[in-house]
Amino acid sequence: MAARSTVDRVTMTALLLPQCLAVAGILYTLAATILAGRWKSGPIPPENGPPVTILKPLHGAEPLLAENLRSFVEQDYRGAVEIVCGVHDPADPAAAVARAIDGPVRVRADRARHGSNGKISNLINMMSDASGDIIILSDSDIAVPPDYISRIVATIAPAGTIATCLYAGRGDAGAWSRIAAAGISWQFLPSVIVGLATGRARPCMGSTIAMRRETLDRIGGFAPFADVLADDHAIGAAAHAAGCEVAIPRLIVTHGCAETSLAALARHELRWNATIRGLDPWGYAGSIVTHPLPLALLGLNLWLVAAALAARLALALRIDRLAGRRTAPIALLPLRDILSFILFLGAFAVRSIDWRGGRFRLGKDGRMSADTEYLT
Template identity: 45%
Template sequence: MQIDSDLVAMIITNVGWACFIIAGVGSIYTLAAAILVRRFFRHEIADPQEFPPVSILKPLHGDEFGLAKNLEALCLLDYPGPFQIVFGVQDPYDPAIQHVENLRRAFPHIDICLVVDVREHGANRKVSNLINLMREVRHDLLVLADSDIGIDRAYLRQIVAELVKPEIGLVTCLYRGRPTTGLWPRLSAMAIEYSFMPSVVLGLSIGLARPCFGSTMVLRRAVLQEIGGFEAFADHLADDNAIGEAVRHRGYKVSIPPMAVTHLCSEQSLRELLIHEMRWARTIRAIAGRGFAGTIITHPFPFALLGAAAMGLSVPTAGAVAAVLGCRLILGRLVDEALGGKTAGWWLMPVRDMLSFAVFCASFFVGSVTWRGRRFHVRADGMLLPVEEH
């Protein structure tokens, strides 16, 4: 069968135009997100009028990089009210225990509790840990935060200021990347600051995003009981999002104050980075459902390159690629200004964008994820099923 070369050329040209259209829409999206991020963090949080007692829940797993510093920050909080810190591990020999004991000796005036309990209540081990440590919680206001989250001294004041509002049932926080030294941590932090955070802020602004993050969740014990306790989320991959949705379903609002905690990025290899980001992408896909495909517009630079490849390199196509990259660099600059720091040099932006696009495409063909050394199948509803090892 003879192939019509004119038809092939027309198809390739149309594909090129389609790629440039996606890149153009994505560039507009990029600039809008950049402006909204800068506007979001300009707001200030007023100090609360009351400082109720707080229990801070901190599930731990292993001696993560930077763990000692993250845990010490909890003991240095500037909060006039009483607060309790409840740490939990599921392994009696977990090296994180030593960090907790060090804190007890260094800060004897802080109410610190450690729960060691091997029981598992579902596929999500973090939630199992939370279920176990609830027996030691003494206060009605609960603060949950992942172990790799860094905070400043005003953290507790700021999140409590939001929760004391009567219509608020849960407070959650955006987070920024805090890379350790090396290429892979910087690329990891860039994904958070130049892709994830702008997308969330824009989604919030137009009413399409309903997020809740494990970086921080603050709620009252009564609200937690209303939604079934942590037990109701023991098999969820995105337990944080599921908790947020359950709180909204009960008629409460979820507040996201204009502040950002830090997520420590310490990946030591490309493989470790890809495993982490693939789990992240599968989590977002499970949350967004069919809408996940729409996030294709958040990858304008790869589509600009595809468009140039299809239509041939010329002054117009090269100019279009440069313009799209320029939009991405503007976003990086404005996000850096909003957050008060620079994550990486501009030359890494194209590398980061191509890597993000590869992860996005691969997420449609991956049905399982690796989490804390275990493999799980992810069902369409976001529930986890452990993979049997042979």
């Protein structure tokens, strides 16, 4: 009888913990839905602005690359704009795509490497072609609305301010890319909105990092981040350490997803999750509450499952309205949530990552080095 009582207590505890976490997750999801509904943009007064250089590090001809680049050309901005696209290999097909864009677009092809982070090496090389007073760097898979530059410039008008942008997902390469986009829109974006509202998040994201040239000089340029995997986070941290403020304009840009298989999606998200875990272990562990539906399923409580599903559906629909489009078929939400939870747990076992054809070992400070076990 004593053994059976112990088993019953263990079973009850095993069910009670995910149930409690599911309740916390449902409350979090409702809060995220309310906060997302308040993320609205106001008008930007039209005025002449300083010269702007947009840096675009490229690697391969991604789906919709031309459309993404063109969105940076077609801007309602009263000022000079130049776009510098950088590649390491002159034969990179992305270079031909960039050269075909009708607008102030230049391509810098430079094989020089300055560290293990190829993107940062690219940016260092591109800076010799940058002439603008405002420097905006943005990943190649980002598309923006016509008022993007105007809002960015208005945001960094105060001295020592840099800007970054929230983003929603868009599937550019079929079904798996849409599932990947759903993870960004329905999981990642709400967590950042809640983090901003609570003061827990201090994001700086590759979707946009914009600053005045003197601010970039203050943090030492791009060279200090040449061996950092989470370079966007590190740039934000360096800006804060230098007394700068990281501000977020009220707009949502678009991140194009190109995953064509479950394996590609898992590799990408495990790398992403492992990076976040390495930078903020306790914060990452606490983000378990952003997964209420899988937790409710683990708790074997049908009422909680129904409540979690309803809350998650409401949040996904709210985010899609905010983004101005349907990210993925809403029927995929339960599958996407379960997959997100599996990859969340999987990141605790990741010690090295695949990135752009190489394998790197993650350090506790966010730096990366070649994985010697893999190389040998």
